[in-house]
Amino acid sequence: MNFSSRGLTAIALAVTAAAAISTAQILRLDLNQMVAKTSDTVYGKIAQKHVTRIDHPVDGNELYFTTLSIEGQSLESGKPITTDVVFMGGFVDAEHGAFNSEAPSADDTKVGNQVVCFYKYTENMGGDFAGNEIVTWHGGIYRTFTRGGNVIVQGRGEGYAIPSNITLADLKAQVAAAVKVKGAGR
Numbered sequence: 001m002n003f004s005s006r007g008l009t010a011i012a013l014a015v016t017a018a019a020a021i022s023t024a025q026i027l028r029l030d031l032n033q034m035v036a037k038t039s040d041t042v043y044g045k046i047a048q049k050h051v052t053r054i055d056h057p058v059d060g061n062e063l064y065f066t067t068l069s070i071e072g073q074s075l076e077s078g079k080p081i082t083t084d085v086v087f088m089g090g091f092v093d094a095e096h097g098a099f100n101s102e103a104p105s106a107d108d109t110k111v112g113n114q115v116v117c118f119y120k121y122t123e124n125m126g127g128d129f130a131g132n133e134i135v136t137w138h139g140g141i142y143r144t145f146t147r148g149g150n151v152i153v154q155g156r157g158e159g160y161a162i163p164s165n166i167t168l169a170d171l172k173a174q175v176a177a178a179v180k181v182k183g184a185g186r
Contacts, residue, residue: 027136034161035076035178037135039120042081043144043151043168044072046113051090051097056127063127064098066090068109070117075175085119085141086131102137114144116153116171118161144168 035041048069055061067086074081087104091097108115118140122133134140142162143154151168162171 027139028159029136029139029161031161031174032178032181034118034135034140035175036182037120038076038118039132040077040081040083041075041116041118041175042070042072042083042085043075043116044070044081044114046109046111046115047071047082049109049111051092052129053092053096054127054129059127062096062098063129064088064090064092065125065129065131066103066109067131068117070115075116075172076179078172083119083132085117085134086125086129087134087137088125100137104134104138104141108138108141108143114151116142116144116162116168 029037046068048067050067052065052067054063054065056063065086065088067084069082069084071082073079087100087102089098089100089103118135119132120135121131123130125131125133139156139160142156144151145154146152152165153162153168153171155162155164155166157163166174
């Protein structure tokens with residue numbers, strides 16, 4: 001069999017791509033693993049949303065970060081809390097911004113939504129931007145709704161910290177148990 005240099009290059013690229021795909025993994029966290037990675041977990045209302053653009057000499061131009069201000073209660077301490085949480089991506093206007101496939105959906109991050117959000121402080125998310133990063137981005141924020149007088153947290157399916165719908169009261173109890181495990185591991 002006789003291969004041209006173009007054919008050998010194509011085969012080499014295909015093998016390299018297959019190797020990269022076979023090693024790529026999506027981070028799957030159960031609730032205990034998620035809480036172990038957090039600085040805190042908040043249940044509350046998204047009060048504000050804004051996008052920041054950074055042009056950085058090392059990390060590059062046009063880095064976009066979306067910040068959500070959430071007013072509510074810490075599920076880890078039970079205390080009232082207002083916190084800003086961040087993920088990469090977003091648009092400052094119709095022409096300037098960046099999509100990010102791992103970012104939470106626009107529906108999940110609407111001002112006025114009641115959500116549960118897991119976050120951790122990150123010193124540098126890129127461009128020297130620091131803040132409370134949503135853990136696993138789209139997998140770290142969950143919308144809620146009220147049914148029969150109970151707040152229900154919407155699950156996202158197998159592999160997520162909250163795989164199926166759960167009452168907020170039950171989630172609080174599970175987070176409290178996970179916080180004890182997290183504290184024992186320190």
